[in-house]
Amino acid sequence: MSAARGSAGAAAAQAADFDRARVRTDAALWLLQRASAFVLAACVVVHLATIFYAIRSGLTAAAILARIHSSIAWPAFYAVFVVAAAVHAPIGLRAIAAEWTGFRGRVADLAAVAVGVALLALGLRAIWGLAA
Amino acid sequence: MTAGTAQAGDPHRERGPETAPLASSWIDVDVWRGDAEGRFVRYRVPREASQTVLDVVTWIQRNLDPTLAYRYACRVGMCGSCAMTVNGVARWTCRTHVDRVAAGERLELRPLSNLPVIRDLVCDMREFFDKWAAARGRLTPTATRKDPMARVLPASRERRAADAAIECIGCGICYASCDIVAWRPDYLGPAALNRAWTLVNDERDGGNRERLAAVAGDAGCHACHSQANCTERCPKHLAPTASIAGLKRAVSRALLKGEL
Numbered sequence: 001m002s003a004a005r006g007s008a009g010a011a012a013a014q015a016a017d018f019d020r021a022r023v024r025t026d027a028a029l030w031l032l033q034r035a036s037a038f039v040l041a042a043c044v045v046v047h048l049a050t051i052f053y054a055i056r057s058g059l060t061a062a063a064i065l066a067r068i069h070s071s072i073a074w075p076a077f078y079a080v081f082v083v084a085a086a087v088h089a090p091i092g093l094r095a096i097a098a099e100w101t102g103f104r105g106r107v108a109d110l111a112a113v114a115v116g117v118a119l120l121a122l123g124l125r126a127i128w129g130l131a132a
Numbered sequence: 133m134t135a136g137t138a139q140a141g142d143p144h145r146e147r148g149p150e151t152a153p154l155a156s157s158w159i160d161v162d163v164w165r166g167d168a169e170g171r172f173v174r175y176r177v178p179r180e181a182s183q184t185v186l187d188v189v190t191w192i193q194r195n196l197d198p199t200l201a202y203r204y205a206c207r208v209g210m211c212g213s214c215a216m217t218v219n220g221v222a223r224w225t226c227r228t229h230v231d232r233v234a235a236g237e238r239l240e241l242r243p244l245s246n247l248p249v250i251r252d253l254v255c256d257m258r259e260f261f262d263k264w265a266a267a268r269g270r271l272t273p274t275a276t277r278k279d280p281m282a283r284v285l286p287a288s289r290e291r292r293a294a295d296a297a298i299e300c301i302g303c304g305i306c307y308a309s310c311d312i313v314a315w316r317p318d319y320l321g322p323a324a325l326n327r328a329w330t331l332v333n334d335e336r337d338g339g340n341r342e343r344l345a346a347v348a349g350d351a352g353c354h355a356c357h358s359q360a361n362c363t364e365r366c367p368k369h370l371a372p373t374a375s376i377a378g379l380k381r382a383v384s385r386a387l388l389k390g391e392l
Contacts, residue, residue: 004203018345018346018349018351020345020392022349023345023348023349023352023392024387026348026349026352026354027348027354027383027384027392028387030380030384031353031384031387031388072278073223078313084219094352095355098315098316098350099315099316107267121287
């Protein structure tokens, strides 16, 4: 409830116009996060259901790995999973950083991109290790 | 933030009982005095049947301390000027009965959160209303006075959506109750976005391209986490959360059509 807080908000509200490109980016990021959430929800269900099914009869990790090696569908499925996670997580982290820690702006945006790229690289590398 | 109690010799203590000698019960009321750097001062106020929190504040101002600053106008829940934080919850004080909110015969009154305090129970509403303007909360007419009256079908989807959100009295309770406003000072807030939603559904309005861009993004509808504090607290039982969700859909449609 400080005066400084109030004047910052008022200044933002009184800004004559908004940055249309920025608004488009925000709206697109929001939509991408929702779309990736749908993909993630489906992937998580398939992932968990498959694990429960596969270990029911006592399959070992080695046997599961052997099956994945000989498949194209499973690495492709996990590639989709990784891409969805790499899109979804940084957008959410960016919002959490802005709201809970006040870390926002260009540096925060770049940090979020870096998290996304790291998730993508680590995830795809793991899949490559399984498939190759 | 210290709770000071009126001491013996203090006019608060001396004059309280004299002005209402017939009261059979009393309530302790801690009232915020000063600006952002103020403190609580305790007053004793006689209890009455059907007493509202605004009655309590008015009694203090008329009988104990005429310098107490607070706002009200209509006293019947129409004007939206008497909102305060009552025992930690933002409420319209003219329609809030003491019986319903006074836990342990004690009241704590402070100005609304998320807005700068001017003095005592009065906060500066400029930021709140400036954001209505920033959200393009004004009708952009498409007709002139020479044109016939617009015929808006009461049963149309747009009219019903606008109807559901239109009764806002601008009290600021939603704004004071919103965590996102606290976290992002540039967030337009529930009331301004709710107002924008009524205009998005107003078929006489021609400003939606501009309006949707104004309410989109991290300072607008996309910042809302749908926690629904606004909807929980709105004294008019509106659902700004639903209005904001409507804006998100409208903005997404505009984005995909390349109209944002």
